[in-house]
Amino acid sequence: MMGHQSKQPRLWSYNVNLDRRVRADHPLRQIERLVDMGFVYREVKGRYGTRGNVSVDPVVILKMMLLLFLYDVRSERELMRTIPERLDWMWFLGYGMDDEVPDHSVLSKARRRWGTGLFERLFERVLRLCIGAGLIDGEKLLVDASLVRADASKNSIRELPAATVRKMREAMGRLDEGEPADEAPAGGTNATHVSTTDPDATLAKHAGGKAVPSYKNHRGIDGKAGVITAVSTTTGAINEAHELPNLLGQHRERIGQLPKAVVADSKYGTVENYTECQKLGMRTHMADLAATQQNHPRREGIFPVEAFGYDRCRDVFICPAGEELRRRKFCVGRGHYEYIARAAACAACPLRPECTRSKIGRTLKRHPEQDLLDRARRQAASPAARLDRKRRQHLQERNFADAANNHGFKRARWRGLWRQRIQDLLIATLQNLRILLRNTSATVTQSLARLLERVSTALGHFGRILASFRPVCVCDPI
Ligand code: SF4
Incomplete structure (x- = not known):
């Protein structure tokens, strides 16, 4: 016989146990098992007075904020409207079927009261x-x-x-x-x-x-x-x-x-x-970053820094035309020394079109910790x-x-x-x-697989040992 679901609301519900309604592998159940929220009370204790109205449980508020982002709920008002419709959320928050959901403003008040420390x-x-x-x-x-x-x-x-x-x-x-x-x-x-x-x-x-x-x-x-x-x-x-x-x-x-x-x-x-x-x-x-800037169209066709040799003892660069670039000044803002060739030498140099477009001649820079910088660039x-x-x-x-x-x-x-x-x-x-949840379940599966493998190997050994025993007949020669 075909059945019809009655739409008559029940006045009383017995035996409602939210714990039995939430499946064993529900993500919220796993979060509840993994993260001990008891620290929240210690963390925010000093932020509440000892008299007056009793606040909503801080752990419940924190869990509501987690639900807000975990399920990407559009707003806090919507979160509060949705909580009574979701048995899994109610179970996570520790609510019973008849509990009242607080006003959405408790979340913003709690944030102002707690600051960022608790979330860190x-x-x-x-x-x-x-x-x-x-x-x-x-x-x-x-x-x-x-x-x-x-x-x-x-x-x-x-x-x-x-x-x-x-x-x-x-x-x-x-x-x-x-x-x-x-x-x-x-x-x-x-x-x-x-x-x-x-x-x-x-x-x-x-x-x-x-x-x-x-x-x-x-x-x-x-x-x-x-x-x-x-x-x-x-x-x-x-x-x-x-x-x-x-x-x-x-x-x-x-x-x-x-x-x-x-x-x-x-x-x-x-x-x-x-x-x-x-x-x-x-x-x-x-x-x-400097390598990406070197490809700038302004520097196209210009000798790169590597074309200049550096004489460590005399602290000068030697350019492709054999001219020395001497240290001129320290640029405080940029934190490097600037080296420059003689303006007259650059002006008369046949390599000038490939070396510089500056009127004062070619300049180079060197950082006070250039060796570290060179090593860093080699690694990069x-x-x-x-x-x-x-x-x-x-x-x-x-x-x-x-x-x-x-x-x-x-x-x-x-x-x-x-x-x-x-x-x-x-x-x-x-x-x-x-x-963590993804990898914990993967780890459990791997551990189970390893355990089963060990058991089957052990059983295999046991089988071979058993097979090696022959029933001894009294007529067998010893
Ligand atoms: S332009 Fe100046 S720095 Fe460049 S190669 Fe000629 S002399 Fe050397």
Whole structure:
């Protein structure tokens, strides 16, 4: 007989157990098993008073923020509307069927109350789990940055006097209750142009050449499994090359050692980064920025620096025409010595069209730590470095694409630099968690396969031993 589902709502439900409704291999169940959130209470204890209204449990709030990014929910209001519809989310949050979901504003209030510290601790805890699972070897750090569109329209940009813009940004920092404003002062267009809805965001050009209010996310990922070990957030106009020391510092603090090699594209291959990495004993597998500039049309047909010999004892360069280029001055801003040939010699030189287009003659520069720089450039041009950069392209771009496609990385949800830091930390934490879950289940499968193999080998041995025993007959000759 055909059945019909009754649409009559039941007044009472017995035996509702959410734990039985969530499957055993549900990602949220695995997150719950892996990450002990008990530290949250200790971390935020000082941020709550001892009297007054009882707050929503901080662990529940943190889990709500994780759900927001894990499922890329469009807004906090939508998250709160969706929670009662999702049994798995309710189970994860520890809610019963009849529990009330709080107002969406508890999330923004909690962020303001907690600051960024709690999210950093959470990121570090998950990273430690990744280290424990053997997902980090600390050999190579792959570095890159990506722009994030701020939650501000281009129409909110106003041109104001530089002093007013500076004061607006300072006031924004004060409003945000003492979150450190460690950004370098904005220069260029950003010194006089500010978004009135999010003064922390600065104008930066995205793909397609449009300049919009933006932030920039900088990441260092370990070369073994792509686990993120360092995260930094700045305004969009910051040069990513300047963030490398910060990322290296974070990596060392969390992993306990510096990587053996740093892999990055040519934006990071600056003189400062090369010399610093060499001093710290790391291999520089970053493409050389100067090499890309040498291909500039202005330098086409001009003798490269390699065409000049350097006499270390006399500290002079010898040009292809045999003329000496002597040290002229130290350029403080650029941090190098400048060498120049005699103007009269250059003026009369037949090789001049292939050597220089400058009126004063050919000049060369040499860094005070040129030997370190030369070694760094040799390492950067090695086949191993090229291979690493190819791998970085896949690993790093996959990492950013995963963040954009699955966690809403490319658009800021909230306004202000410190809130953007929270967003970046939460997304990085979730990405690491997903790598951990993927590899933990793979590790369990491998361990089971190994165990089965051992059992079957042992059984095989046992079978052979049994076969070697013959029943002994009394008539057999001994
Ligand atoms: S132009 Fe000056 S530096 Fe260049 S090859 Fe001639 S003499 Fe030497």
